[in-house]
Amino acid sequence: NAGVTQTPKFQVLKTGQSMTLQCAQDMNHEYMSWYRQDPGMGLRLIHYSVGAGITDQGEVPNGYNVSRSTTEDFPLRLLSAAPSQTSVYFCASSYSNRAYEQYFGPGTRLTVT
């Protein structure tokens, strides 16, 4: 049971480039979400999904797209990277949107120059 996996662990992008951060879970969790963590800001919700085919925006969705074609995968796409998107990105999953425990992936450290 790998839990929540994220790739890549580190990434450097130039302004304007696009890329996809991958997230997968093997726990058959319905609820998945993406957060970004910046110093002094805590984790902020970008997008979330309550099941395959259903996604919704969180607190800071601008500049990001998501899709949920399967229960297992929830990729996050940066459309046109900006220096303000330099951050640590965490993917999380839980059994449902009312489950008390979220399981986090190890994170992706993204730098945009």
Place this chain on the structure above:
Amino acid sequence: RKEVEQDPGPFNVPEGATVAFNCTYSNSASQSFFWYRQDCRKEPKLLMSVYSSGNEDGRFTAQLNRASQYISLLIRDSKLSDSATYLCVVRESSASKIIFGSGTRLSIRP
């Protein structure tokens, strides 16, 4: 005003000490409360949920005060391994909205 506020610390205490920190939340309709622990450069992990009646897990005690809108975490007989950042997490009545505090950094010295 932030929706969930924590003292960022750092709290620097000797091994064996008791340390407590609070977290305040602004939405009185918030329903569920948690403490997560995050080690340096790692992902957050659930430490404990916080129940209205208060709850204890070994050396850790969590309390909820709905009237004053704060939750607290007490760590007794602190260990070096308790050094981490502690995140306060609040789930609002809309279950999809989960708000993380920015964390309180705790450092235990020998």
